[in-house]
Every structure is written in structure tokens, then in C-alpha cells.
Amino acid sequence: MTDPILSVRGLQKRYGAFIGCTDVSFDVWPGEVVAIVGESGSGKTTLLNCISGRLERSAGEIRYRMRDGRFPDLGDLSEAERRFLMRTDWGFVHQNPADGLRMRVSAGANVGERLMAVGERHYGDIRRTAGDWLSRVEIAAERIDDQPIAFSGGMRQRLQIARNLVTHPRLIFMDEPTGGLDVSVQARVLDLLRGLVTDLSLAVVIVTHDLAVARLLSQRMIVMKGGHIVEAGLTDRVLDDPRHAYTQLLVASIPES
């Protein structure tokens, strides 16, 4: 646990003259959940897209610890390596499951796609693995041949999670994974995520505007405003003893229960 799995230094993303995020530096260690919180437009999704290679950065360094111990900058990898990383070592859970799933392809094939992409060619094995993962995300086995279009929002989100985890990735990016779900479904998805993250000791970078989600899932958090990191630290410390004025405002805006 001494070496970080992901290291970001001086990251900047500009949209012309406008700044998406700037001067962002942080590390993620294996098995750790880091939450990025902030209001809409604070640059948190831009940051996530940059570090997950879905968006070209303007400046800065993003290094990732490969399975063989190398620690290259993502910009130095070939496109083939980067894309291979994305479908094996990484996962990306979208806010809208339709962005991360093939809606017109059965649930089993959705989960199996990554296996087939890395060369698995035995139908029975693929189907068995897909079935296992569906049960791990609490989707009934008899739904394996149904298309996600016939699934509820919560089921789709759980299917998307299974699809990402099937290749045993080490790092997962999540963009508001519970954003579009109602409260009880949110709780179930969060519960599931927490279990899986611990069981598989995944490193997770999760973007959310919901401080409750951050408190429940993350060990550390980063607070962003106007494209800058305004505060970073252990989740409990940031939420219980916020130092920056903006964080204090954010924490104070949680309704008392």
C-alpha cells in the first residue's frame, strides 16, 4: 500500500479561454475510494473525464501503476494500450446507464462483452460468468436474456456495475452513479457498491454532488469549486470539521435529519 495506483499532478483542462479545471494534484492508492464533490459546473466531471482518458488534458501529468509495476504517464501509452487498459484494468460507471450499456443487447451479453473483448471464446463459460455477476449485483438469473431496455433504473445501474467488474479491474471511475435513482433504490445500489468495493479491494474515484454518498463510500474526499481543489482530506475530517468557507457552506446545506 505504499505506491499510489494513480497520480495526478498539475492537471489542467481548458475549453478555449475558459478553464474546466486547473492545478489539480492528488493520488489514489489501491483499495481506496476517493470522492470528488462540488456543485454543478465546479469541474468535477471534467476532471474525471481527463483522468480516465476520455478527454484530452491541456496540461499536467497523469500516471497509472500498470500490473507489471510500470508507472507511465497515460499520454505516453499507445492508443491500443490505453484502450486495452480501459476495458480490462479500468471501469467507468456512467450516471446514465444507457451511456454505459448496450441497451438492445441482452444482459448476459452486456456483462460478457468485456470477456469476449479480451479473447474468451467459450459460450458456456461466458454465460456462467455473466450469471455469477448478475447474481452478485442482485439481478435474478432468469433475466439474463432480457435486454436492459426492459430493466428498471436501479437494475440498469447494477447491470452497468457488473459489466465493469467482470474483468476484475483495479480502478473504477464513477460519475454520479446514483444520480438518477430514487432514494430507496439509491440506498440499495450504494450498499451493493460498498460491499463490492471492500470485497474486491477496488480503487475508486467517484464524482458526486451528494455528500451522503461521499460519506458512505469514500475514505478521502476532494472538494472542488470553480475548477480548483479548495479542500482535500479524510472524508470524516472534511465533513465534520470543514475548513474552507465553501466546504462549510456545502456541509451546512445538508438538511438536518
Next chain:
Amino acid sequence: MTLPAYNFAYLDEQTKRMIRRAILKGIAIPGYQVPFASREMPMPYGWGTGGVQVTAAILGPDDVLKVIDQGADDTTNAVSIRAFFAKTANVATTTKTAEATIIQTRHRIPEERLQAHQTIVFQVPIPEPLRFLEPRETETRVMHGLEEYGLVHVKLYEDIAQHGHIATTYAYPVKVEGRYVMDPSPIPKFDNPKLDRSPALQLFGAGREKRIYALPPFTQVTSLDFEDHPFTVQTFSRPCALCNATGVYMDEVVTDDRGGRMFVCSDTDHCETRQLHGHTGPGLPQLGEHASTEQETTR
């Protein structure tokens, strides 16, 4: 001064050079789709404009041309294209597979094994095997470039999940020399094994989509499948009603409005040659006889 109304084989020489360059590149990279500047031809898209341009580019005065459509020499598409080249290039035409040096085809490969001196030209409607899985051309090109072909197996997986077997029966995706995944054009999967290590040069032209690709002689062509669901071809439980042939691809012909039907060779030349040699089949079915004989078996 009398100028000819058109050049030999319709296309001008510059266009033919451009198409030949695309063909040569295609031969150099088997299975790779080479873009080319497809021309307007005097026929609608979907009628073989790609195949016709390829044929026009390789045709010489000494060539003997055969054109087939769904295996038959006497259908509209085959007759018109044959007449087109007889008129514009004044080349000899034939319906005999063995006599032809160039065979342009739509949807079939002749039953008779092709020889080294022959070239077969396929008419291709949609050259991109990944098209229905991934609509973006930019993305499919990257997928070909990086050999990301998992998606093709997703399609085959879906077939098995829904039908219990791989239900794709035509345009069945193949892998060329272990590298490019290629659409063999809408030939029945029955013909896929004929693509493998064929001694004849095989060229594919897609006019509307502006792509040419090729299989040089003796190229390894493998039909994609799963280890536990291996590739199989269609089999027919009865012989051809006209020539008694077995192990050939058949057409179903409805003979009356009471359910009468018979199965005959789809390759008309193959069937006629056999009949000439004295083979006869059971002939027309009895009225009302149900003879639905096509079935899928695992070899």
C-alpha cells in the same frame, strides 16, 4: 472523325488505374477495406455497381465472363451485367463455371471448385462487418486498426442466447489470416468454407459504400464461432429434385398454392451440367405433398 461512344469496358482508363491500385492494395492487405472513388454506373446502387467497377477494371479482351445472381445465370441482374460487358467490352461470355476466367457473383460461390486462373468478383452491399454493431465509421476503423473484435462475438452470443445456436445464415463474419474480420458479402454461410485457401483470386467491390477488398489465392479464411458452438453449414435432407445432387446449396421452389414445393440446386450451371450427364432427381412433388426439408444439423 468517329469517336467511340465509350472506352473498352465502359470505364475510362484513369478510373480503371485508380480501381486497380485499390485492388492491389486490397490484395497486399487481405481483408482490409480499401476506400476508392466509386463512379456512377448505368445501374442503380444495390445492383452490383461495386462488382461491375471491379470487373471493368480487370477485364481484358481475352477474358471469358460469367455472371451469376443467387447462383443462377438467367436472372435479371446476371443477364443485364453479362449483356453490359458483352456490349461495352465485346468479351466472350459463358454460363459454364469451368470456362470462365472472371466470374462476377451476387450471393453465391459456384459449387464447382474454382481454379488458379480464375477470378471471382463479389458484389457487396455493406462491406463493414461491424456496421450493425457500431454505427460510427470512425470507431469501426479504429476497431479494425487495433484488432478489437469482441463485438462480433457479442452478436454471435446473442444468437445463441436467443435461438440456441448461431442463427446468422448469410454474410457470416470471417477472420482473414488471423487479422482482419471481413464481411464475405451476403453469401450463405454454406459457401464460407469455399473462401478458405481458394486457388482463385477473390475480389470484393462495394459501389455505394466505396470500398474494395480482396483475398489473394490460398488465403486462410476462418468463420468466427465459439469453442462450444462451432461453425457449421446448412445441410439439406433431400437431394436436388432435378439433378439428384447432394451436398449443394438449394433453393426452395413453390410449385403450387397447396403447399407443394421442391428443393433444387441454387447453382443453375451445376444442376444443368449434372442433368446433361444423365442425373435425374425425383422431379415435381405430388400435389399437396409437404416437403419442408431444410434443417440445421451439427455436422
